[in-house]
Amino acid sequence: MDARDALRISREAAKRVQKAILPLPLKKRAEIYGFGKSGITKFVDKVAEDAALEVLLKEKLRVLSEECGYVGEGDVFVALDPLDGTFNAVKGIPFFSVSLCFSNSEKFRDTFFAYVYNLATNEEFFADEEAFKNGEKIKVGEKEDLSEMDAIYYYPKKEMPFKRIRIFGSAALETCLVAEGAFDCFIDVRGMLRIFDVSAGIYIAEKAGAIAVDEKGNPLGEKKFEISERLNVVLSNKLAIKKLLEMVL
Amino acid sequence: MDARDALRISREAAKRVQKAILPLPLKKRAEIYGFGKSGITKFVDKVAEDAALEVLLKEKLRVLSEECGYVGEGDVFVALDPLDGTFNAVKGIPFFSVSLCFSNSEKFRDTFFAYVYNLATNEEFFADEEAFKNGEKIKVGEKEDLSEMDAIYYYPKKEMPFKRIRIFGSAALETCLVAEGAFDCFIDVRGMLRIFDVSAGIYIAEKAGAIAVDEKGNPLGEKKFEISERLNVVLSNKLAIKKLLEMVL
Numbered sequence: 068m069d070a071r072d073a074l075r076i077s078r079e080a081a082k083r084v085q086k087a088i089l090p091l092p093l094k095k096r097a098e099i100y101g102f103g104k105s106g107i108t109k110f111v112d113k114v115a116e117d118a119a120l121e122v123l124l125k126e127k128l129r130v131l132s133e134e135c136g137y138v139g140e141g142d143v144f145v146a147l148d149p150l151d152g153t154f155n156a157v158k159g160i161p162f163f164s165v166s167l168c169f170s171n172s173e174k175f176r177d178t179f180f181a182y183v184y185n186l187a188t189n190e191e192f193f194a195d196e197e198a199f200k201n202g203e204k205i206k207v208g209e210k211e212d213l214s215e216m217d218a219i220y221y222y223p224k225k226e227m228p229f230k231r232i233r234i235f236g237s238a239a240l241e242t243c244l245v246a247e248g249a250f251d252c253f254i255d256v257r258g259m260l261r262i263f264d265v266s267a268g269i270y271i272a273e274k275a276g277a278i279a280v281d282e283k284g285n286p287l288g289e290k291k292f293e294i295s296e297r298l299n300v301v302l303s304n305k306l307a308i309k310k311l312l313e314m315v316l
Numbered sequence: 317m318d319a320r321d322a323l324r325i326s327r328e329a330a331k332r333v334q335k336a337i338l339p340l341p342l343k344k345r346a347e348i349y350g351f352g353k354s355g356i357t358k359f360v361d362k363v364a365e366d367a368a369l370e371v372l373l374k375e376k377l378r379v380l381s382e383e384c385g386y387v388g389e390g391d392v393f394v395a396l397d398p399l400d401g402t403f404n405a406v407k408g409i410p411f412f413s414v415s416l417c418f419s420n421s422e423k424f425r426d427t428f429f430a431y432v433y434n435l436a437t438n439e440e441f442f443a444d445e446e447a448f449k450n451g452e453k454i455k456v457g458e459k460e461d462l463s464e465m466d467a468i469y470y471y472p473k474k475e476m477p478f479k480r481i482r483i484f485g486s487a488a489l490e491t492c493l494v495a496e497g498a499f500d501c502f503i504d505v506r507g508m509l510r511i512f513d514v515s516a517g518i519y520i521a522e523k524a525g526a527i528a529v530d531e532k533g534n535p536l537g538e539k540k541f542e543i544s545e546r547l548n549v550v551l552s553n554k555l556a557i558k559k560l561l562e563m564v565l
Contacts, residue, residue, distance in 0.1 A: 158493070158498040160493075160498070161411070161436070162411075188410050222472065222475075222476070222481050223471060223473075224472075224474065225474060226471075226473045231403065231485070232471050233485055234482050234483045235409075235484060236480070244409075249408070250407075
């Protein structure tokens, strides 16, 4: 399987998820379906996962998904978030996505393709060796001065030096906003991010020129596609990353 | 002029603004047009204002607009934000709106109609004596416990007790999210909000059952439709407002 296959599969999965969830009324989306591997599963999560797996399990893939853990068999590992931004999807806020990260091993560092799709707006981000939004190459911003930066930060514990802070509630899309240079950094050091929340967006941002490290400045390549894996992420351009790490401490 | 006239005028203005700005490429939207009454005017701000005024100045209205100050003559005052969430509009993030607040005097307390329209998603909020979203009556949430609350907060200066914090970058729409109960509170105590940013959303939220006060707990009715007027806003349901004020201090 190569990046071209992964793109085809990702697109098919995204369209399938979109078709399944958009017609659902908000109240129906919000119903509690049960308890998945990583917490409460809302009805919309379940529908999204079923739709994505319907596509993915026809392929030779070992899929780690938010709600059900590992399913399928194959040499290629996929970290799937069938619906990132469930809260937004339930509230009708147009900021929720499908996210897929394809790796040749169970480690993030062997990723060769990543895909994020905004289900409400049809914006498509992906990366193989380069990063794209709606088919056009993207790259990260170049700001070095924190006071000029537009930041996404979960959650500031003290006053922060940025020009703007935004928190949209979908890490997959927010990391892509950094990839395309719309925002200058993404910071989440709560120890709560999961591998399927952010691996695709981080890979896309890296291929767009960003640096992604944990709160201590360590690279994230050794992170595994596992339900229990937790990530802290500081994501920005090369120039700003050191200042951000000093600030986060 | 009554609320029915105000609704008709608002809808016409919103459609006119939408038609003018949505076709603009993001790069064109972002160009700096000049310096308006309240800071830098981007091209998209100018286009939005021209489009709104084209509609509003055919009516007997005294319009206070973000970019140009007071224009027009009439007994009814309108606080107009032709484009709230300019940053989002420029970045392609689907969270930006037109906002209009109609008052029988130059004070907020004589407001009789308010209108907020998400230009990217076509969601329509308005209030006369009651508050509506897309034609259906809305009301604020009923949560009292801060740790259960979904909050919009510009910007936390210390760790906060909420379940979620979000910052979307359009006060007009965010106050409407509180009005419809999607979020539990909106807090901005930076001393930076302007009357045209939030008066419409606050009126809609109040008519949906919310309480809006400044950071000291004072009501906002005496606020004037003036470019120089600045607001601090703590907006939530009746049960939570006192706890929020204690927290903000």
